[in-house]
Amino acid sequence: MPERNIEFGAFGARGIKGHEAVARQLDALAGFIATPVTVRRGLLARLHYLTRTDHARAAAREAGLTVTDRTLRAWLEGRRSPSRQNLARIEAAYRAVRRRNVARSLLARLNRAGRGTRVEFHPLNQSQVPRPRQRALSYRTLNVRHWDRIVAAWAAGDDAALDDAWVSDAVVDLGSEWGQYEYVTNIGFAA
Known part of the structure; x- marks a missing residue:
């Protein structure tokens, strides 16, 4: 052009x-979650968003969050903490899934x-x-x-x-x- x-x-x-x-x-x-993923509250909010339904879990896997269900449960229960790389993957997957979920209403x-x-x-x-x-x-x-x-x-x-x-x-x-x-x-x- x-x-x-x-x-x-x-x-x-x-x-x-x-x-x-x-x-x-x-x-x-x-309207992304304001609390950073490095804080426990922000991590839990993102994980709950990505794991609350089967559709959300499938979208999270598509977006790059490929950890086992056992690891996700350990993170949610606080028995283990994700590494920096996994925190970045969680954030990227959350943003990708959130964008896809709000796209239709935002377009309207x-x-x-x-x-x-x-x-x-x-x-x-x-x-x-x-x-x-x-x-x-x-x-x-x-x-x-x-x-x-x-x-x-x-x-x-x-x-x-x-x-x-x-x-x-x-x-x-x-x-x-x-x-x-x-x-x-x-x-x-x-x-």
């Missing part, structure tokens, strides 16, 4: 890719029966860019009506598909200056 930045930040601009900001916002809307909230959701684009930070090289960027808003591909890519954890869906389904609707909002400081929306 035209206007893709090849050497972002060469002159001191700071920001993140738009799809990364969208993923952060969707994560915030998903964002699409709002065809009305869509208003999205705010906060432009990148140019405070470190020399004056002659700064672009005139402004805060923009856009009503995104089609979230299907964006939420599906987010739920699958596929960054490349999320980037493609975000650019082709949302950002190009900004018109001829859409390339200026490929990198942003923040993207905000509420559903």
Whole structure:
């Protein structure tokens, strides 16, 4: 696509890719457990979420948590503690399963029966860019009506598909200056 930045930040601009900001916002809307997995309470909450039904256990195994039922029981009862690698696997499996579980309801909230959701684009930070090289960027808003591909890519954890869906389904609707909002400081929306 035209206007893709090849050497972002060469002159001191700071920001993140738009799809990364969208993923952060969707994560915030998903309502993950706030207590860290390293704390007993957070570990138990994640393990209960991943083991309460047969469907949840199957999804956890698909997401990479491949320990025996005996080990899971020992963790839940407090007889043993998971290693750092297993804590990371538990966190990754929890996030993957939670994303899949909330994707459908989140999609309905964002699409709002065809009305869509208003999205705010906060432009990148140019405070470190020399004056002659700064672009005139402004805060923009856009009503995104089609979230299907964006939420599906987010739920699958596929960054490349999320980037493609975000650019082709949302950002190009900004018109001829859409390339200026490929990198942003923040993207905000509420559903």
